[in-house]
Amino acid sequence: MPTPMPVPSANPLPDDEAHLWIARLDDLRDPALLAAYADLLADDEAEACARYRLPERRHEHLVTRALVRTVLSRYAGDVPPRAWRFTANAYGRPEIAGPAAGGALRFNLSNTRGLVVCLVARGREVGVDVEAVDRAARCLDVADHYFAPPEVAALRALPPAAQPERFLTYWTLKESYIKARGMGLSLPLERFAFVLDPARPDSIAIEIDPALGDHPDRWQFRTLRYRHSHTIATAVERRSDDRAPIRVVARETVPLVG
Numbered sequence: 001m002p003t004p005m006p007v008p009s010a011n012p013l014p015d016d017e018a019h020l021w022i023a024r025l026d027d028l029r030d031p032a033l034l035a036a037y038a039d040l041l042a043d044d045e046a047e048a049c050a051r052y053r054l055p056e057r058r059h060e061h062l063v064t065r066a067l068v069r070t071v072l073s074r075y076a077g078d079v080p081p082r083a084w085r086f087t088a089n090a091y092g093r094p095e096i097a098g099p100a101a102g103g104a105l106r107f108n109l110s111n112t113r114g115l116v117v118c119l120v121a122r123g124r125e126v127g128v129d130v131e132a133v134d135r136a137a138r139c140l141d142v143a144d145h146y147f148a149p150p151e152v153a154a155l156r157a158l159p160p161a162a163q164p165e166r167f168l169t170y171w172t173l174k175e176s177y178i179k180a181r182g183m184g185l186s187l188p189l190e191r192f193a194f195v196l197d198p199a200r201p202d203s204i205a206i207e208i209d210p211a212l213g214d215h216p217d218r219w220q221f222r223t224l225r226y227r228h229s230h231t232i233a234t235a236v237e238r239r240s241d242d243r244a245p246i247r248v249v250a251r252e253t254v255p256l257v258g
């Protein structure tokens with residue numbers, strides 16, 4: 001389970017940690033603050049933001065951009081939030097294009113109704129997904145369609161009352177993995193399966209079809225229930241020189257404020 005994080009200091013992102021920053025959309029409605037966020041955006045981000053017709057989606061997009069920019073600047077002290085430049089990989093994953101001070105930083109973003117999250121680490125790929133707990137309606141139908149057979153079987157074996165929570169755990173874990181790989185839905189969701197042991201929540205195993213060109217030991221997964229309203233899953237790449245689990249440290253933030 002992630003633990004509260006101290007205020008960043010001189011060496012704020014050790015090699016053996018990944019930091020999960022959480023912004024609550026309903027706390028971020030002050031017009032002056034939102035104007036300050038808009039000032040951080042590059043032209044293409046502002047244009048993308050303006051294309052959202054629904055005000056809620058526009059707000060979510062704006063906060064997401066402000067979150068990633070302010071989070072990255074915490075770890076590259078001399079880079080102001082406005083200075084970051086981004087590019088997208090072949091599958092649409094945003095990555096740092098500059099300045100060079102951001103070189104080893106890796107991040108991933110997820111947003112859903114009410115919440116935006118940013119996971120960041122140094123020199124490791126990361127993936128994150130957040131979903132609101134009320135997304136678990138009709139969960140068996142969705143699982144039949146998207147999940148791997150062992151996941152569907154494990155879900156169906158649970159009492160009905162326990163199924164929605166397990167469903168969201170699988171869903172967010174699967175998203176965190178395809179996002180850490182940076183390949184989105186081009187990775188077939190039924191070709192990898194999570195194996196959960198409810199007695200050991202920090203022991204989340206993955207089985208991966210060798211055709212996907214990956215090894216289960218390469219990843220560490222965690223899940224977190226946020227305030228009874230959201231489920232968050234993180235995927236963090238492990239390295240051969242890792243001696244211990246990577247600590248995933250979660251903290252709420254108001255971009256530009258604290």
Ligand SMILES: CC(C)(COP(=O)(O)OP(=O)(O)OC[C@H]1O[C@@H](n2cnc3c(N)ncnc32)[C@H](O)[C@@H]1OP(=O)(O)O)[C@@H](O)C(=O)NCCC(=O)NCCS
Nearest residue numbers: 064091092093109110111129146171174179182183184185
């Ligand atoms: C696009 C996708 C990577 C994530 O989509 P999502 O879950 O709807 O959205 P999230 O909020 O979690 O993530 C969106 C963010 O992921 C990042 N992202 C986009 N493409 C990405 C990729 N290929 N790899 C990693 N991250 C990516 C972006 O930062 C994006 O936010 P932004 O556009 O504001 O910058 C992809 O997984 C997808 O389309 N999923 C559809 C959901 C689904 O059907 N899931 C099946 C159930 S298991």
